[in-house]
Amino acid sequence: MPESNSLTKQHLHISMRLNGEPREVSFASYKTLLEVLREDCDLPGTKHGCELGECGACAVLLDGEPVLSCLIIGAECDGREVVTVEGLAKDGKLHPLQETFADCGAAQCGYCTPGFLVTAKALLDRCPNPSREQIKESLSGNLCRCTGYQQIFEAVEASIARIAACRVSGNSEVV
Amino acid sequence: MMRLPHFTYRAPKSVAEAASMLASGPGEAMLIAGGTDVLPNMKRRQQTPKTLIGLRNISELQTLTNGDGLCIGAGVTLTALVRDARVRIHYPGLWQAVAQIATPHLRNMGTLGGNICLDTRCNYYDQNYEWRKAIDFCMKKDGQTCWVATSSPKCLAVSSTDSAPALLALDARVRLVSAGGAREVAIADLYQNDGINYLTRRPDEILTTVVLPDPKGRKSCYWKLRRRGSFDFPVLGVAASARFEGDTVVNINIVLGAVASRPLLASKAAAALLGHRLTDENIATAAGIASDAAKPMDNTDFTLGWRKRVVREFVTLALRDLRGDDVRAERYRYALQSLEAVG
Ligand SMILES: Cc1cc2nc3c(=O)[nH]c(=O)nc-3n(C[C@H](O)[C@H](O)[C@H](O)COP(=O)(O)OP(=O)(O)OC[C@H]3O[C@@H](n4cnc5c(N)ncnc54)[C@H](O)[C@@H]3O)c2cc1C
Ligand code: SF4
Ligand code: FES
Ligand code: FES
Numbered sequence: 001m002p003e004s005n006s007l008t009k010q011h012l013h014i015s016m017r018l019n020g021e022p023r024e025v026s027f028a029s030y031k032t033l034l035e036v037l038r039e040d041c042d043l044p045g046t047k048h049g050c051e052l053g054e055c056g057a058c059a060v061l062l063d064g065e066p067v068l069s070c071l072i073i074g075a076e077c078d079g080r081e082v083v084t085v086e087g088l089a090k091d092g093k094l095h096p097l098q099e100t101f102a103d104c105g106a107a108q109c110g111y112c113t114p115g116f117l118v119t120a121k122a123l124l125d126r127c128p129n130p131s132r133e134q135i136k137e138s139l140s141g142n143l144c145r146c147t148g149y150q151q152i153f154e155a156v157e158a159s160i161a162r163i164a165a166c167r168v169s170g171n172s173e174v175v
Numbered sequence: 176m177m178r179l180p181h182f183t184y185r186a187p188k189s190v191a192e193a194a195s196m197l198a199s200g201p202g203e204a205m206l207i208a209g210g211t212d213v214l215p216n217m218k219r220r221q222q223t224p225k226t227l228i229g230l231r232n233i234s235e236l237q238t239l240t241n242g243d244g245l246c247i248g249a250g251v252t253l254t255a256l257v258r259d260a261r262v263r264i265h266y267p268g269l270w271q272a273v274a275q276i277a278t279p280h281l282r283n284m285g286t287l288g289g290n291i292c293l294d295t296r297c298n299y300y301d302q303n304y305e306w307r308k309a310i311d312f313c314m315k316k317d318g319q320t321c322w323v324a325t326s327s328p329k330c331l332a333v334s335s336t337d338s339a340p341a342l343l344a345l346d347a348r349v350r351l352v353s354a355g356g357a358r359e360v361a362i363a364d365l366y367q368n369d370g371i372n373y374l375t376r377r378p379d380e381i382l383t384t385v386v387l388p389d390p391k392g393r394k395s396c397y398w399k400l401r402r403r404g405s406f407d408f409p410v411l412g413v414a415a416s417a418r419f420e421g422d423t424v425v426n427i428n429i430v431l432g433a434v435a436s437r438p439l440l441a442s443k444a445a446a447a448l449l450g451h452r453l454t455d456e457n458i459a460t461a462a463g464i465a466s467d468a469a470k471p472m473d474n475t476d477f478t479l480g481w482r483k484r485v486v487r488e489f490v491t492l493a494l495r496d497l498r499g500d501d502v503r504a505e506r507y508r509y510a511l512q513s514l515e516a517v518g
C-alpha cells in the first residue's frame with residue numbers, strides 16, 4: 001500500500017444515539033461505522049463480510065433505515081441514531097424476530113443473521129404485514145450461504161403474528 | 176481487512192460553501208454523497224482523495240420539487256425516488272432504472288447525483304491494490320497500458336450507471352455549480368466516451384439538480400440485464416421513451432447503457448422509427464440498427480458475443496413495452512425481482 005493507516009494519529013469525537021442510549025465515542029478518523037462499532041464501542045454483533053457493499057453482513061439501522069455500516073464513515077454519524085443487532089432484545093427478552101429465526105432454523109452458521117434481523121425489523125416497522133414478495137425484496141441485499149433463504153422468509157412471516165399479538169397484549173416495549 | 180486510507184472530512188452546510196472548499200483544493204478533494212461508490216474505490220486505492228467533502232448536510236440538495244416537470248436535488252436518495260409517486264407515474268423509465276439499482280440498503284444510502292457521476296467500471300480496475308499491482312497497473316490508475324485492449328490509446332471502462340440512460344431518454348438536464356458560477360446542460364452533454372474522463376463536469380463543479388421536462392404523455396421504460404436480481408451492476412441497460420399521435424411515433428429516444436464509456440444514444444435506430452408505427456417489422460429493423468451501434472468490450476460479466484447479441488432482444492422488448500404489449504413475464508424473467516415489491 002502506498003500509505004499506512006498506522007501513521008494516522010488523528011482522532012474524531014462524536015455523539016450518537018446507540019441502541020436507544022446516548023453514546024460518546026472517539027476513534028481514528030478514517031474508520032467506518034462498522035469499525036467504530038466493533039473496535040471502539042465493544043459491539044461485535046455487526047459482522048465484517050466483504051467490506052465493499054456486496055453482502056449485507058454489516059447492516060445496521062441508521063435513523064431507522066437499513067444501511068451498510070462498512071460504507072459509512074464514522075465521521076458522518078455524529079448526532080444520528082444507530083441500532084445494531086445488540087439493540088433488538090429488551091430487558092433480557094428477545095425480539096420476536098430473534099425467537100422466530102431460532103424456531104424456524106433461519107440461522108445456521110449465523111454469520112448473516114444480525115444483518116437479516118435488523119433489515120427485517122426495519123421492514124416490519126414500516127410495513128407490519130408485508131407480502132412474501134415484499135419480504136424477499138427487502139432482504140435482497142443480504143446474502144446467506146447456508147439456509148437457502150426459505151427458512152428466513154418463513155421466520156419473518158412467523159414473526160408478523162407474534163408482533164401483532166405483542167401489540168394487542170400491550171407488550172409494546174418488545175417491538 | 177480493507178481499511179480506508181487517511182483523509183480529512185469536511186461537512187459544508189450549503190452548496191456555496193461546498194463549492195469554495197472544492198475550489199481551494201483542486202485535484203485533492205472529492206465530493207462524497209452516499210459514499211457507496213467512492214468508499215469501495217478508496218478501500219481498493221483506486222481513488223485516494225486527501226479531503227472528502229460531505230454533501231449530506233446540505234438541505235438544498237435534498238429537495239424534490241415540481242417545476243415544468245420535476246426538479247430532483249442531487250442528494251435525493253434512490254429510495255426516496257422509488258417512493259415518490261410523481262416519479263413512478265410520470266417517469267416510469269427512471270423509476271424502473273432506480274428500482275433495479277444495487278440493493279435496498281445501497282438505495283437507502285446512494286443518491287441520484289452519485290449515480291450520475293458513478294465511476295466507470297472494468298474487471299481490471301475494480302480490484303484491490305495488490306491485485307492491480309500483481310498484473311501491473313492499468314492506464315486508468317497508476318499504469319500505462321489498457322489490459323482490455325493493449326493497443327488502445329484510451330481507457331475503455333464501462334459506464335455502469337442505471338439512472339443515466341433513463342435520464343438521457345427523458346431529455347433531462349443537469350445544473351452544475353462552481354465557485355465561479357452556474358450552468359445547465361443536457362445530460363447527454365455531461366458524458367463523453369472515455370473511461371477516464373467520462374464526465375465533462377469540471378473538477379470544481381457540483382451537480383446540484385436534475386431537471387426533468389414535463390412528461391406530456393411521453394411513455395418510457397428501462398430494461399436491465401444483470402446476473403442476479405440484486406447487487407449486480409448492469410451488463411446492459413436499454414432505456415427508451417416515445418410520444419405517439421394515434422399509433423404514429425412523433426418523438427423517440429433509445430439509449431444503451433453499459434456498452435461504452437458513456438450512455439450511448441442509438442439515434443439512427445430512433446430515426447428509423449420516427450413518423451412510423453411500432454410494427455413488429457419496424458421494431459426488428461430498429462433493434463438491428465441499435466445492436467450494430469453497441470460495441471461492448473470484454474471487461475464485464477458474461478461472454479462478449481452473447482452480450483452483443485442480447486442488445487437486439489432488449490431493444491425489441493423496450494419498444495414492445497412502449498407499444499403497450501403485455502411484457503410482464505419477460506420483465507420478471509430478466510429483472511429476476513418483482514419490481515412491484517420495491518419501495
Ligand atoms: C455492491 C454494489 C452494487 C451496486 N450496484 C449498482 C447498480 O446496479 N447500478 C448502479 O447504477 N449503481 C450501482 N452501485 C453504485 C452506487 O451504489 C450507486 O451508483 C449510487 O447511486 C452512488 O451514489 P452515492 O451517493 O453513494 O455516490 P458517492 O459514492 O457518494 O459518489 C459517487 C461519485 O460521484 C461524485 N459525486 C457525488 N455527488 C456528487 C454531486 N452532487 N456533484 C458532483 N459529483 C458528485 C463523487 O465524488 C464520486 O466520484 C452499486 C454499488 C455497490 C457497492
Ligand atoms: S478499460 Fe483498460 S485502462 Fe480502462 S480500467 Fe479497464 S484495463 Fe484499465
Ligand atoms: S461487509 Fe458491508 S456489505 Fe459486506
Ligand atoms: S446462516 Fe450461514 S450465512 Fe446465513
